[in-house]
Amino acid sequence: xxxxxxxxxxxxxxxxxxxxxxxxxxxxxxxxxxxxxxxxxxxxxxxxxxxxxxxxxxxxxxxxxxxxxxxxxxxxxxxxxxxxxxxxxxxxxxxxxxxxxxxxxxxxxxxxxxxxxxxxxxxxxxxxxxxxxxxxxxxxxxxxxxxxxxxxxxxxxxxxxxxxxxxxxxxxxxxxxxxxxxxxxxxxxxxxxxxxxxxxxxxxxxxxxxxxxxxxxxxxxxxxxxxxxxxxxxxxxxxxxxxxxxxxxxxxxxxxxxxxxxxxxxxxxxxxxxxxxxxxxxxxxxxxxxxxxxxxxxxxxxxxxxxxxxxxxxxxxxxxxxxxxxxxxxxxxxxxxxxxxxxxxxxxxxxxxxxxxxxxxxxxxxxxxxxxxxxxxxxxxxxxxxxxxxxxxxxxxxxxxxxxxxxxxxxxxxxxxxxxxxxxxxxxxxxxxxxxxxxxxxxxxxxxxxxxxxxxxxxxxxxxxxxxxxxxxxxxxxxxxxxxxxxxxxxxxxxxxxxxxxxxxxxxxxxxxxxxxxxxxxxxxxxxxxxxxxxxxxxxxxxxxx
Amino acid sequence: xxxxxxxxxxxxxxxxxxxxxxxxxxxxxxxxxxxxxxxxxxxxxxxxxxxxxxxxxxxxxxxxxxxxxxxxxxxxxxxxxxxxxxxxxxxxxxxxxxxxxxxxxxxxxxxxxxxxxxxxxxxxxxxxxxxxxxxxxxxxxxxxxxxxxxxxxxxxxxxxxxxxxxxxxxxxxxxxxxxxxxxxxxxxxxxxxxxxxxxxxxxxxxxxxxxxxxxxxxxxxxxxxxxxxxxxxxxxxxxxxxxxxxxxxxxxxxxxxxxxxxxxxxxxxxxxxxxxxxxxxxxxxxxxxxxxxxxxxxxxxxxxxxxxxxxxxxxxxxxxxxxxxxxxxxxxxxxxxxxxxxxxxxxxxx
Numbered sequence: 001x002x003x004x005x006x007x008x009x010x011x012x013x014x015x016x017x018x019x020x021x022x023x024x025x026x027x028x029x030x031x032x033x034x035x036x037x038x039x040x041x042x043x044x045x046x047x048x049x050x051x052x053x054x055x056x057x058x059x060x061x062x063x064x065x066x067x068x069x070x071x072x073x074x075x076x077x078x079x080x081x082x083x084x085x086x087x088x089x090x091x092x093x094x095x096x097x098x099x100x101x102x103x104x105x106x107x108x109x110x111x112x113x114x115x116x117x118x119x120x121x122x123x124x125x126x127x128x129x130x131x132x133x134x135x136x137x138x139x140x141x142x143x144x145x146x147x148x149x150x151x152x153x154x155x156x157x158x159x160x161x162x163x164x165x166x167x168x169x170x171x172x173x174x175x176x177x178x179x180x181x182x183x184x185x186x187x188x189x190x191x192x193x194x195x196x197x198x199x200x201x202x203x204x205x206x207x208x209x210x211x212x213x214x215x216x217x218x219x220x221x222x223x224x225x226x227x228x229x230x231x232x233x234x235x236x237x238x239x240x241x242x243x244x245x246x247x248x249x250x251x252x253x254x255x256x257x258x259x260x261x262x263x264x265x266x267x268x269x270x271x272x273x274x275x276x277x278x279x280x281x282x283x284x285x286x287x288x289x290x291x292x293x294x295x296x297x298x299x300x301x302x303x304x305x306x307x308x309x310x311x312x313x314x315x316x317x318x319x320x321x322x323x324x325x326x327x328x329x330x331x332x333x334x335x336x337x338x339x340x341x342x343x344x345x346x347x348x349x350x351x352x353x354x355x356x357x358x359x360x361x362x363x364x365x366x367x368x369x370x371x372x373x374x375x376x377x378x379x380x381x382x383x384x385x386x387x388x389x390x391x392x393x394x395x396x397x398x399x400x401x402x403x404x405x406x407x408x409x410x411x412x413x414x415x416x417x418x419x420x421x422x423x424x425x426x427x428x429x430x431x432x433x434x435x436x437x438x439x440x441x442x443x444x445x446x447x448x449x450x451x452x453x454x455x456x457x458x459x460x461x462x463x464x465x466x467x468x469x470x471x472x473x474x475x476x477x478x479x480x481x482x483x484x485x486x487x488x489x490x491x492x493x494x495x496x497x498x499x500x501x502x503x504x505x506x507x508x509x510x511x512x513x514x515x516x517x518x519x520x521x522x523x524x525x526x527x528x529x530x531x532x533x534x535x536x537x538x539x540x541x542x543x544x545x546x
Numbered sequence: 547x548x549x550x551x552x553x554x555x556x557x558x559x560x561x562x563x564x565x566x567x568x569x570x571x572x573x574x575x576x577x578x579x580x581x582x583x584x585x586x587x588x589x590x591x592x593x594x595x596x597x598x599x600x601x602x603x604x605x606x607x608x609x610x611x612x613x614x615x616x617x618x619x620x621x622x623x624x625x626x627x628x629x630x631x632x633x634x635x636x637x638x639x640x641x642x643x644x645x646x647x648x649x650x651x652x653x654x655x656x657x658x659x660x661x662x663x664x665x666x667x668x669x670x671x672x673x674x675x676x677x678x679x680x681x682x683x684x685x686x687x688x689x690x691x692x693x694x695x696x697x698x699x700x701x702x703x704x705x706x707x708x709x710x711x712x713x714x715x716x717x718x719x720x721x722x723x724x725x726x727x728x729x730x731x732x733x734x735x736x737x738x739x740x741x742x743x744x745x746x747x748x749x750x751x752x753x754x755x756x757x758x759x760x761x762x763x764x765x766x767x768x769x770x771x772x773x774x775x776x777x778x779x780x781x782x783x784x785x786x787x788x789x790x791x792x793x794x795x796x797x798x799x800x801x802x803x804x805x806x807x808x809x810x811x812x813x814x815x816x817x818x819x820x821x822x823x824x825x826x827x828x829x830x831x832x833x834x835x836x837x838x839x840x841x842x843x844x845x846x847x848x849x850x851x852x853x854x855x856x857x858x859x860x861x862x863x864x865x866x867x868x869x870x871x872x873x874x875x876x877x878x879x880x881x882x883x884x885x886x887x888x889x890x891x892x893x894x895x896x
Contacts, residue, residue, distance in 0.1 A: 446648040449611050450702075452635040453642045454662030454709065464661075468652040 024373035031365035036381040038362070039388040039426050042399040043257060049402065050254035055247030059255060064237075064248070068255065071233040074154055074226070075219040081159045083212040085304060086166025087204070092297055094174040095200065097287045099294065104301050105171070109164040111308035113531045115487040117224020118507060118523045119312050120157045123148050124228060125516045126315030130322070133315075153229040154222075160308035161225075162218050166211030173207040174200065192288050206270050213267035220259055221392030223490040228511070234259075235394050235490070242398055253395045264390035313527070316520040323517025336518040340506070345525055348502040351417070352485035355424040356478035359432040362425055364474075367436035372445075382433070389430030394490035396427050401494060415497045423491045428484045432477040439473025440466070479537045483530055503529075560587045560745040561622035561639070561712030563608065568617035570600070570607050576615070577603045578769045587622075588743040592750055592760030596792070600769040601749045605715050608747065609642050610635030621712055641706030642715040646722055647698040649690035655701050656686040662709040676708040677701075679738060695723050696731045703735060707744070714739070716748035720755065732759065753793050757781070765789055781830070783819060787894045790828050795855070797834065797866045798826040804893030810886070811863035818890035825893040829886070831855060831869035836876060839883020842866075844876055858884050 050056065058064050093104045114122075126133050127148055137144035148156065177200065185195045223235045232240075234256045241249040290297050327334045366385060369378045388396075400423050404414045413419045443466050451461045467474075489504050496505060503526040510519040563585040570578040578600045585591050593601040606612045608619055610626065610633060618628025621640065626633040641662075649658050659676050660668040677683045680700040690698055699719055706714060719735070720728045736759055739746050750756050756763045757777040765772040765780065773785045784790040787798065799815075801808040804825045807816045812834060815827060836844075842860040854872050859865045868884060876882055 444646070444648060446644045446646065447650060449606075449609070449635070450642065450644060450648040450705075451650075451661065452611070453609055453638075453640055454705065455636045456661070457636055465650055469650070 024369055024375055024378070028365055028369050028373070029375065029377050032369045032377060032381045035362055035366055036384040038422075039384045039429060041403070042396045042423075042426055043387060043391055045399045045403045046250060046253050046257055046395060049246075049250040049399075053247040053250050055251040058248050058251050064252065064255075067232055067234045067237045067252070070151070070231065071220050071235075071256075071259075074151060074158070074231065074233060075216045077151075077155050078158045078162060078219045079212040079216040081155070082163040082166050082215040083208055085159065085163040086168075086211060087170050087208050089163070089301065089304065090167050090171035090174055090204075091196075091200075092301060094171050095196075095288055096290050096297070097294075098290060098297055098301070100298075104305070107305050107309060108171075108301075109168050110531075110534075111161050111305075112164045113527055113534055114161050114312055115224065115489065115504065115526070115530075116158060116161045116218075116222055117228060117489055117504075118316075118526065119161045119308075120153070120225040120228040121507070121511050121519060121523065122312035122315045123153075123157055125319055125511075125520065126311070128516075130319070130516065131315060132318040149229050150231050154226050154231045154233075157225050157229065158215075158219050158222060160304075162215045163304070163308070165214045165218065166208060169207040169211045170204050173204050177203055196288075206273055210267050210271040213263055213270065217260055217263045217267070217390060220256065220263070221394070223392070223394050224508070235392060238394060238398065239490070246402070249398065253398060257391055257395055260390040260392060261387055264386060268386065313524075316523050316527075319516050319520030320524055323521065326517070334518055334521075335515055336510075336521065341522065341525060344501050344503045344506045344522065345529070347500060348486050348504070348526070349529070351420065351500075351502060352424075352482040354417075355421050355428070355485045356432070356482040358421055359425045359429045359481045360436060360474050360478045363429050363433040363436050367433055367440045370437050371440035385433050386430045388426045389428065391427070392490070393423075393427050393488050394494070396423050397491040397494035417497060417500070420492070420495045420497065420500075423495045424481075424485045424488065427488065427491060428481045431480045431484060435473055435477030435480065436470075439470040439477070442473060443469045476537060479533060483533050483537070486526065486530060486533075559712070560743055562587045562589075563713055563745060563747070564618075564620040565604075565608070566618045566620075566628070568604070568607065568614050568619065570603050570612055570614045576769060578607070578614075580617070581766075581769075581771050583764055583771065583774065585745060585747065587745055590739060590746045590748075590759060590761045592748055592756035592763045593766060594750055594753060594756040594760075594763050594793075595766035597751055599766045601751075601766045602717060604766070605642075605717055605747065605749050608713070609640050609715055610638050639709075639712040640715060641709065641711030641713070642717065643699070643702045643706050643719045645718045647690075647695075647702035649698055649702055649705070651690055654687055654689050655682070655693070658690065658701060659705045659708050662705065672708055676704040679707065679742075680704045681734070694727075696727045699723065699731055700734070703738075707742070712745065714744045714746045716746065718749055718751070721750075721752075757793075763793075765792065767792075783892055784828065784894065787826055787896075790892075790894060795831050795867050795869075797829040797831065797864075798894070799829065799863075801825055801827045801893060808891075808893075811860050812866065812884050812886045815886050815888070816890040817893050819892045821893050821895045823895065825895050827891045827893055829866075829888065829891055831867040833886060833888030833891070834866060834868040835885050835887045836868050836870055836874070836882050837885055840881050841883045842881070844878055844880050844882060847874065847876075847878055858882060860884065 089104070089108050092098045093101055093108060098104060111119075124147070125131050127144070127146060128134060134144045181199055181203070182195050185199045186192075190198060220233070221235065222233070223239070226233045227236060227239075234252055238249050238252045238256065241252070323334050363385065366378070366381050369375065370382055400419055401414075404410050404419060447465055447469070448461055451465045456464065486502070487504065489508065492502055492504050493508060496502070503522055507519055507522045507526065510516075510522060563583075565581060565583040568578055568581045569576050581604065583591075593604060595601045603612060607614050607627070613632065614627055616628075619626050621638060624633075625631050626638050650661065653661070655677070656673055659673045663670075663672055674683060674686070677686055680703055682697060682700055682704065685693060685697065685701075690701065693701065699722075703719075720732050723731060732755065748759065757780075760777060762774060762776055763780055764774045767788055773780060773789050775783075780789060780793050784793065790796045790798070799808075799810040799812075801810070801817075802824045804817050804827060805820045807814050808827055810827060810829070812829070815829065817827065836856055836858065841862075842858040844856055845859050845865060846857040848855040848857075849872065851872060854870050854874050856868045856870055856874065856876070857865055858868060866884060
């Protein structure tokens, strides 16, 4: 009857709900600014120390430029190979008729459960005398001399344990790509490979770029793997010079910090650009028949997953079982009893749980500010929190240690749990913020309005509407923080109170002392816990979606 | 807080609503400009307009979800916004049903409906009463996610009505439902609202919906009130060309002296409401008829079942729309004559 009845009614309401009801209340802005101040502390202190330390001229020295050059070399190599590997696996598992696709899709991201230094330790210990590769070769009469170290070692290990950062976003992007796009390209005359190059790759490129930049960030921040591989990057130099050449240490920390911030800024720009394209969930994606390439595709997947997932587990299990049997036969005692393992496990679990809860609580006001109000304060606070994530754990640790040492009113914090939790929260708060922000925006604005009109005040709305609806999302964020915290090496190593020994600290010390069997047992426990937590997060998320 | 809740319980009569010179702006030009509207207790008023005209903003300002920059809003005798006062939405005695229902997904139907009741009334039978009102007493224990769209909207209505609000606001409450369900839910709600005598303001962009439900319809255009009146007022006596074309199909003929009667390509038309100077004469499609003749050619025939719309290109003028009975003896391409069969037209100033 009337032409207007077909007009869409939603646009107006949508625009309104995004705009929010004007300016945020000052309590919220104030809280967010306070949070930002906390998150800015480590970076700010590094900046201040570097600028006032009179060591900035060192930045142009050869001795400084060498680790920078090595860091850049490694980071470029690792991100390039991780991008290649992650994209190839994503395309194979999502877009082709690869046999056992579902299996590959489950196992492909799993190497994330290994902290890179545990992976590096597993590889190195597998190749040394007593390790599975060395011993097997010995049985075959080969004197196995190969040792993994230096650039090649660091590159291999970091590639294997970081490619999931590319795989995950690219696989998600590819499976969300509507098949109608490809079908149209086919109908318009493209052959399958042309479709990949002209349609699929351009659609996935922003995910590939964002993932690769995360790998780049991970690599420049990495402390444990490069240490084990004896490859001196910036983190190693900073660590080595922190006690006796603090000027240099802080100047390099500033350099690393700047590098990390540039990378994370680039990542956010790229990711934001990518998210602009429309995503349609469509399960019936086109599958490209691999034909005669099927065998080599399976071989590639097997090789990657075998090296990144099964090889470290086998190597660690071999050392662990070897040590355990040796003790059972009474040959040589493990320098570790179950009490030590249980104690370290308990410390790990509870400190990461405390951190997770603290992180979610701290970022919640920021999440509300970002999701409910559009304000300049929100943008700045968000930037500061994300920057906290970009700053390498080592830099956060060193900054907080020397800040507590030099800021006399805060001396009482030296070597205490609060400062350790603070370091973790600054470093991983962004993970909680991202999920909390999603959780807050998952509460429709109208839900809050509806509660208001039914007479509920702010507190009642928060307790009876917002928090219950957000709970699954907040729990996922807490889980992510917990997972990252239990795997964090440098911050734990440097900031932990004396006598507080988590799994990573024990693993580190046993490896440095070459107690490889003990190292293996502790690593297996850590990997098992983080695998369990990952599984919970993934399964829970799957439930949430369905 | 306690006092307010107490007054809300006792004061169950529907309230009138007065909007005076209201202006609302987000950062930028005003979304609503100097808008005034009087609504009597128990009246059912539709806010009609194209998307972006400000109708949802008006509704949200009445609810207290937006803060006007000027003007006053009163519910009954109480100024809730303006003159330096601003009553928070949770204290206004206003109920609202949102486009998607906005039921709390983590609470069952019963708890959703009880949400707006004071603690001591949650077990007083009021919840059951409200659910029975919308015919959903049997789903009290279900979670909202397991209900159909129509049921969700009815629960949302029960939830809004349970605290006995003075004014009820509905924000495009049927737009998320598919056609058949929409008509059914609409008829049920209509009957219920009339029976209860609640003062109701609802927003819609659908002219048919506004006409069917509204005792009166307020048409909004670009943040201003274009016209308020009964559906028949708007359809028969629109105040300007924009309203005329927005609320229905219109044939407009230029007329230089719209007094007495006026010559048009479809013959002599008596002018009921004239004006000074040149104007457009509004002829609704049902004021015209198609007959045997040789004045124009049928361009299109749109068949609707209960009737049909015929587009005729006149030889000496524009294309006109004519509403005819469904079993039309003519076809596309036929030569026909168009005659005026109405009882008089309105002249709309240019």
